[in-house]
Amino acid sequence: MALGVVALIIGASALGYAVYLGLSQLPSQLSAVTVNVPCSTSQPCADKTIRIDWTLDDSGQDRYNPQYVTVVQGDNLTIILITNDTTDAHTFTINLGLRGFSSSTFFQLNNSWTGLSSGSFITAGTPGYNLNFTGKPDGCMDNNGNTVACNTHKMDDTANGGTGPNGDCNNTLENPPTSSAPPCDLWSVGYLGVVNTPGVYKFFCFYHQKGGMFGYITVLPNKGFSA
């Protein structure tokens, strides 16, 4: 009996987790968290700048920090993607369903500087595969899903032996990466805009999604929001 109850609890939580990870709709557990803040698309609840760092987890895998972000329906979001990797390029890519757009529409920041690599999760010969980017990043998309010039910046790292704000990252691919070059401090900023559709939305790195570099933005329902 006790075993059965435990199994039931484990089963139920496993299901809840699967639902949470798999759907872009709000999990039932979170629907109860509905807030009531009067705001609209033209008068957002709050302006929130979300800083997303690239990091490595305990086993050396590429990850985002934070991986989970919670905002309120009607918040006005700006995303900063900061990557300080020695070898690999990273993106912040998210479906624009949280702004009420179709599932084929994406917002994307791209920190793929000259000299970086797409890494080992992209198959050679398929889009995005590049072991040594030779130009500044492209493929960025704005908050309406339109292609825009990437506004990626590189820190002036000359004092640390780097190549300066316009130089290459100088991280020639080694396998495994053992580059002694300094990490390449990159950042880009994108205006994501007012999130008007509650749900759980996955954001991911185009190059490392298969390796687990993804996270979720939860948009809590807001009774006080009007379009």
Ligand SMILES: [Cu+2]
């Ligand atoms: Cu990545």
